[in-house]
Amino acid sequence: ADLGGSATFEYYARPVVSGIAPSRGSLAGRTVVTVHGTGFMQDGLICRMGSVNADDARYVSASLVECDAPASAVSGSVALELSFNNGLDFTSDDSLFLYEPGAVVSSVRPSVGVAGVEGQTVTVFGSDFQHSSQLCCRFGAVGTVSALFESSSMVVCSAPSRSGGVTSVEVSNNCVDWDPLVSRASLDYRQQISVKLVPSSGPARGGAAISVEAIGGASQVSRVAVVRVNGFATELVANTESEVKFVMPTLSPGSASVDIEWDGGLMTNDVVLGVYETPRVASAVPSSVSIGLTRSIEVVGSGFNEATSHCWYGPDAVRGSVVSSSLIRCGSPVQTAGVVSVQVGSGSEAQSFEEVDLVIGAAAVVEMVRPSRAAVGGGLVTVIGENFVRSSSLSCRLGKSIVFGSWLSSSGVMCAMPSSASGNVSVEASNNGVDFTSAGHRFEVTNVFISKLTPSQGLVGGGADVRVSLSAAVSRFPSLFCRFGELYAKATAVNAFEVMCKSPPRNTSTVQVVLEDGANVIADGASFVYSGSSQDTVVASLWPVRGSVEGGTVVSVRGSGFAADGLQCRFGDVTVSGSDARFISTTLVGCVAPAVSTAGGVSVEVSVTGGSEYTMDGKRFLFEAAPSVAELIPSRGLSGTEGQVVTVIGANFQHDVELTCRFGMDRITALFASSSAILCTAPSHDTGAVNVDVSNNGLDNSATSATFMYAPRGNGWVLSASKGPVKGGTKITISGLDLSEGLERVRCDFGSE
Structure with missing residues (x-):
């Protein structure tokens, strides 16, 4: 039924909220949120955030509205919706606004910046920082910059340029809300002074002492509050008005930035400190110094430059010349006998990682x-x-x-x-x-010389028939004489290359024998020894006292009365001479043992009269079967490790104090187990293979050898399980092993068990 009245009702197109900014804000509220969309109207405007109406909503245009976020007691996301009929109907576009605690700033590092410099990096510490694209820092009332999120308590910002003074530093999670009341940090912009670093570079491993010198004069330098290298404070070893020096930390090769905060407010920023590769020393040439002769040393390695132009011999530095990045030439060290370490570095300190030993000894004469x-x-x-x-x-x-x-x-x-x-x-x-x-x-x-005298020694009474062998024919000379010192004897030709002379009598001595034609010297180069009796020659000792039946052992025979001429050695009934009987001094000769068919002991005697007489001292030498090596157990070990025991399997090993193993060039005393097995402790060695042989006498090495492999430590092994119960029994698979030796050679050691 018609009630007799009417009213107007307006239909409007459905408003749409397409986005909001910022999309997050503090629990304290008051965030001004800009709402974007379509169909917005001024009349009846209400902004609702969750179940609570905004403190205020302002119409800007049909596509833009501003809402003041109310406070919230809890964190979390709420929907922001609009009503244009006084709250009867709201949009339903689910634009979410996140309530969260507001960012709080507690400190800034560094807290001092350089006036007039743009883009200085500062780290801001505090709490409730959020990882969002809206995260910002603000320096003073203006100067908002984006922040780099590191954690909820740390962000990094690039400070804008300021002419000087103290500026507050704040952080906002949405780049809109700023609360100076909870930000208790500031950046102090100060003026700087110019300095230079001496030296201007140092090694990457650090440790170098670097001096700070003002460019404008020493009067500008005062005490330092702190020196930072790449943002981190470093140790000061001198800090006075006349000297400032800091310790270079470990850095990567290239360059580092040094910032200095001086007492009184002055600043020095971004001073460049060069960082070069830490030098390494590989060798010194020569590796030994002959006192009085050696004038210079060449050090070979890597990473050398003008900053490392000194050689350090122990505690002493000697200026050198850098030839290349791998070679420095320096003067010789103080020449006192001993061993010194060799490093390279600056004139104030050694800086190389490695060092090598340099042996200093008496010069050869x-x-x-x-x-x-x-x-x-x-x-x-x-x-x-x-x-x-x-x-x-x-x-x-x-x-x-x-x-x-x-x-x-x-x-x-x-x-x-x-x-x-x-x-x-x-x-x-x-x-x-x-x-x-x-x-x-x-x-x-x-072309002509006396190649041999036979014998080369005789008695003082003379009368020895001496055969003089020459390097060239002498038949063209009508008459020849042998001169023994100052005494002459007639020479009789045997053939074109040999003459015979009878030694004249004279006192005990060694004389030069010269062949002359009566006026001119035809050939010389030989000595003849006059001795009172062969009994003046004595064999006191032999070393070694045993050797292989195959011969070749060089036996050092010590005694007295030895001479080069007429020297022969006799092993039992076998005589050796020439290059196998080597005269070294009147108390030492070297005799090369001959090959024999039967093992056993023989006496070793010496003659200095060409074999006419021998000593009768009865020093014994034992011929025996040569040792041989068949295999090593184990045949591999770890590089750089001492004390690895290796069993050498072979034959003919002798229970003797001279029994040794040789790993490469390192000879090690062996422990006798049996004639076919000995124990040797492998020396520490770099990664790689070395030959292992055995000597029964400490001199002659076995003809056969076996290879011992030094493997890298760790060797890239991977365990299928890294732990298990104390009762044991855990099955473990090891990957990365070299099993070329066969499974029967593999054993797992767990600690000392």
Whole structure:
């Protein structure tokens, strides 16, 4: 029924909320939220956030409304909706607004910045920082910048430029809400002074002492509050008005930024400190110093530069010349006998990671050369003197040619004359292959010389028939004489290359024998020894006292009355002479044991009369079967590890104090188990394979050997289980093993069990 009245009702198009900004805000409210959408109207406007109406809603346009968020007691997301009929109908577009605790700032690091510099990085500490795209920092009333989220308690911001003064620092999770009341941090912009660093660079491993010097004069330098390298405070070792010095921390090669805060408010920022690769020392050349001869040392390694131009010999630094990044040449260290470590570094400190040892010892001395003449085509030269050292660098310099020397004793070295040598050449020696003596002894390379006297020794009464062997024919000379010192004897030709002379009587001595034609010297280069009796020659001891039936053992025979001429050695009834009977000094000769068919002991005697008489001292030498090596158990171990026991399996091992194993070049005393098994402790070694052989006498090595492999530590093993119960029984699979030796050789050791 018609009630007789009417009213107007307006239909409007459905408003749509398409987005809000910011989409998050503080629990305290008051966040101004901008609402975007379509169909907005001014009349009847209400903004609802969750179940609570906003403090205020302002119409801006048909597509934009502003809402003041009310406070919330709990964190979480709520829907923001609009009504345009005083709250009777609301939109339903589910635009969510997140309530969360507001960001709180407690401190800033660094708290001091440089005035007038843009983009200084600061770290802000506090609480309730949120990982969102709306996270911001604000420096003062203006100067809002985006923040980099690190954690809920730390963000990183780039500070804007300021002319000076203290500026507050705030953080907002939505870049809208700022609350100075909960931000208790500030950045103090200060003026800076210019400085230089001395030295301007240092090694990556750190530890170098760096001085800070003001460019404008020492009056600008005062005490320092803190020095930061790449943002982190470092140790100060000097901090006075006249000197500031800090310790360089460990850094990556390249460069580092140094910031200095001075007492009184002055700042120095972004001073560049060069960081070079930490130098490494691999070797020193020569590896030994001959006192009085060595003038310079070349250090080989890597990472060398002008900042590391000093060689450090123990505690002493010597200025050097950087030849390349891998070579520095320095003067010799203080020449006092001993061993010093070698490093490189600056003039104030050593900086290299590694160091090598440098041996300092007495220089070699050359007193004589035997023989003093040889034929063209080479030959062996024995250099007699003092202080010769057994090393791989022991050398002789024959004219301009340098050859390796064979160490005989501290007083004797044997060298091979190069076939190219000719004429009269100097003969010098060196313990390190670099620094040679300058004694001036000469060696003549000639086409005619006395190659041999048989015998080369006789009694003082004379009368010995001496056969003189020559390197060239002498038949063209009508008459020849042998001169024994100053005494002459008629020479009778045997053939074109040999003459016979009868030794004249004279006192006990060693004389030079020269072949003359009555006016001119035809050939020389041999000595004849006059002795009272063969009983003056004594054999006191032998070393080693055993060797292989195959022969070749060089036996050092010590005694007295030995001479080079007429020298022979006799093993039982077998005589050796020539190069197998080596004269070293009047108290030492080297005798090369011959091969024999039967094992057993024989006496070793010496003759200095060409075999006419021998000593009768009865020193025994044992011929025995040579040792052989069949296998090693285990055949591999860890590199860089001491104390790994290896069982050597083979044959003919002897229970003797001289029983040794040799791993590469390292000889180790062996423990005898049986004639077919001995125990040896492998020395520490770098990764790789070495040959292992055995010696029964500490000198001769077995002809056969076995390979021992030093494997890298860890070796890339992967365990299927890294733990298990104490009762044991856990099955573990190990991946990454090299099982080329066979499964029967594998054993797992758990700790010391």
